[in-house]
Amino acid sequence: MGGQLGVAVLGAGHMGADHIRRLDRVVSGARVVAVADPDRGRAEAATAGIDGVSLHADALAALDAPGVEAVLIASPGPAHEEALLGAFERGLPVLCEKPMVPDSAGALRVVEAEARLGRRLVQVGFMRRYDAGYRRLKSLLASGALGRPLMLHCTHRNVSSPPGFTTAMLVDSSVSHEIDAARWLLDQELTAVTVLRPRPSGNAPEGLADPQLVLFETSGGALVDVEIFVNSGFGYQVRCEAVGESGSARIGDEHGMVVTTAAGAVEDVAQDYLVRFADxxxxxxxxxxxQTRRGRVSGPSAWDGYASALVAETGVRSQRTGARHTVELAPRPALYTQEA
Incomplete structure (x- = not known):
């Protein structure tokens, strides 16, 4: 594609507005040409100062706006399937924030629709694959320097949960990042899930079972445990330690600025994901x-989006029963047998 890539952004909320800012001010080679959001005022605020942007209440109308060559989906998860299928009909490459589609049945429909096209159009927004620490850990594991991986120990803490956050969302929203990261780091599928629920924290809203411990089994015989604590009260922390036969490696301990005064030393702690994972x-x-300007699609695929959705669904089932549940993936289409 010559010139700047014309992008339609679907959703102008917290994540969408940040991506609009990023495309306009941080990333070269692209420009925002259309934005869809049912809240006109929110769309106007997110695009203030950007010339030539058309605003739409309907996502599919934004896909048909003049100059649109690619789509970034940052709308709520339930709206993703329609937008993805609409992009397929128009042959538009897509970066879709997670979850690709919240339910595994819908995610599988997207996988099957893309497989019928015979080419990839979707990249799913599992941004931890682009974090410097995660990439170093991936390279270390792939090198064999730690020997065969045995375990991953993961920590995922938030300051507080937003209004309307449910117990199921601890797994299908928050832990979905660890689901993809574990599959990618280990190059293995997650085959079973067990969710353990301690006594809820007194800081958790009424009815929210927080924190939880999620245990995954993998196709390669490794174990992955995740502490998810969305009302820690002090900061946003994401850590991962890989334990292999010959050693271990941990990421996420990077220190922020430390201010020292007569009162003592205070270290900055990130307060949300947009700060922790800005890079x-x-x-x-x-x-x-x-990649899109070169006519290519790489990164997490629609299959990765489906696998994450199915594992998360299985985890929510374990939340409810307290039992171990196995993950039964559909057959993997040939389109996804050689992932980037």
Whole structure:
């Protein structure tokens, strides 16, 4: 594609507005030409100062706007399937924020629709694959320096949960990142899930079972445990330690600025994901734009989006029963047998 890539952004909320800013001010080679959001005021605020942007209440109308060559989906998860299928009909490459589609049946429909096209159009927004620490850990594991991987120990903490956050969302929203990261780091599928629920924290809203411990089994015989704690009260922390036969490696301990005064030393702690993973989001969108302009699609695929949705669904089932549940993936289409 010559010139700048014309992008339609679907959704102008917290994530969508940040991507609009990123495409306009941070990433070269692209421009925002259309934005869809049912809240006109929110769309106007997100695009203030950007010339030539058309605003739409309907997502599919934005896909048909003049100059649109690619789509970035940052709308709520239930709206993703329609937008993805609409992009397929128009032959538009897509960067879709997670979840690709919240339910595994819908995610499988997207996989099957893309497989019928015979070419990839979708990259799913699992941005941890673009984080410098995660990439170093991936390279280390792939090198064999730690020997065969045995376990991953993961921590995922938020300051507080937003209004309307449910117990199921601890797994199908928050832990979905660890689901994809574990599959990618280990190059293995997750085959079973067990969710354990301790006594809820007194800081958790009424009725929210927080924190939880999620245990995954993998196709290669490794174990992955995730502490998910969305009302820690002090900061946003994401850590991962890989334990192999010959050693271990941990990421996520990077220190922020430390201020020392007569009162003592205080270290900055990130308060949300847009701060902690700012560089990863920038790298993710930059690489998507570069690849799209070359007519290529790389990164997490629609199959990865489906696998994450199915594992998360299985985890929610374990939440409810307290039992171990196995993951039964559909047959993998040939389109996804050689992932980038």
């Amino acid at each position: 990863a989001y920038d790298r993710e969108v930059r690489e998507w734009v570069e």
